[in-house]
Each structure stands twice: as structure tokens, then as C-alpha cells.
Amino acid sequence: MRRNLTTPLRRRLRADPMAAFDRLPAPARAWAHQAVLPWSAASVARIWARALAETGSPQAALDRLHLAEARTLAREPSLSAKT
Secondary structure, three states: OOOOOOOOOOOOOOOOHHHHHHOOOHHHHHHHHHOOOOOOHHHHHHHHHHHHHHHOOHHHHHHHHHHHHHHHHHHOHHHHOOO
């Protein structure tokens, strides 16, 4: 019996999460390492880049990451009990 092993659809390439983490700027990597929630490197990079473009300040970008985590924790009561 033939299975659907051949398909004209392209396979989805899986990104290397460790390589994405390594590409983060050092302050963003340090923040992600100590974060309460398991943030993806893509999420951290997106927040970091947007904050840096708006303010130009790495400290403001770190503040924005802290704010994003606080908002996420505030939305989920079961998560805020763990802190």
C-alpha cells in the first residue's frame, strides 16, 4: 500500500532555537535567561527591536521587556502565584 510519502508541498524548515537565542543582543539574552516565563527568542527579538527603534535606548528596551512580562503574568492568575 502506498502512503502519502511524496507530496508537491514544500517542507517547513525548522529554525534552530539556540542559534536564534545566540543572535540576541547580550542584554536581551541576559534578560531572557532570568525571565520568569519561557520567552521565545523571536518574541524577545521583536520586542527588543521595536523598543530600540522607538527609543534608541537599550535600557528602555529592557524596561519594555519587563513590562511585557509583567502584563503577561497579570493576565494569567495561575502564573502570578508562582512568582
